[in-house]
Amino acid sequence: MINALPKAELHLHIEGTLEPELMFELAARNNIELPHSSVEEVRQAYEFSDLQSFLDIYYAGAGVLQTSQDFYDLTWAYLLRCQRDNVVHTEIFFDPQTHTDRGISFEAVITGIHSALRDGEQKLGITSEIILCFLRHLSAEAAMDTLELSRPWHQWIIGVGLDSSEMGHPPEKFKAVFDKAREHGLKTVAHAGEEAPADYIWGAINSLGAERIDHGVRCEEDSHLVGYLVENQIPLTVCPLSNEKLKVVKRLEDHNLKSMLNKGLLVTVNSDDPAYFGGYVNDNYRAIKAALSLTDDDIYQLVKNSFHASFITDELRAGYLQQLESAFMEFRKP
């Protein structure tokens, strides 16, 4: 059934879709030596103990991305996965600082990603948006410089986000940058409550004006916060396989997604960094359905939430919700 439902993906780092096969192809194209000798060896290295142990490997992997064509190929490969998983709308993150800090131009990154997304809409019928993420382990000044650097391309960017090492880098550090981004007409989202406590979610809402919380799984530690998130229907973009691989939960069976759904939180299912965590969005739906014994109605609710939580126009949303309802009814037929 999961495959049959048209859906939106809202928490996806494009650099996190770099499969080892493409990593080798790009390394050869750009004359870069990799520390591993085979695709299998790379996959074997993907054993993480926490968020930081993943980020170290993830930033190193992104080193093979050099030209606009590389970013195009990366994004196009992801869009083909979207087509397979019936993802009809996607809002993708990119981390410009990971690239500009090693001498790659902002222009090369954004034009490659944007061209692929434009082709995705024209050739595959997949609508999309781009969200620029600041790396929170770097300074607020560096984030402000990056926002300034991005200005010529704001017509292609719907909003800004905040990612990378959460602990010790609270949202408040980036208040001025997010205020400025909002002045420029950009939407705001932020990773919060992945590894760090519920306070960081309050910080993302109160200091950054976050309209959507990425992860947010630790919100249940604060019942007042849960009430606020429910009342204001602030979406949470949850990534089950990521939470398992980064040891946010011990086992997928311990995940609180069902509990959050039961409380009326606007929870969605997403893949985060699928090439590193062993699954694209449908794999995430399938795994969490099995682990928590979710019903078909739960899955339908989660997929509906993906459109309600997205930044699409009301007209597009209505069309997608209609398509989704028809697909679900078709599946329900005796």
Ligand SMILES: Nc1ncnc2[nH]cnc12
């Ligand atoms: N799950 C995650 N949390 C924080 N930063 C990230 N960058 C890529 N994936 C991330």
Ligand SMILES: [Zn+2]
């Ligand atoms: Zn993420």
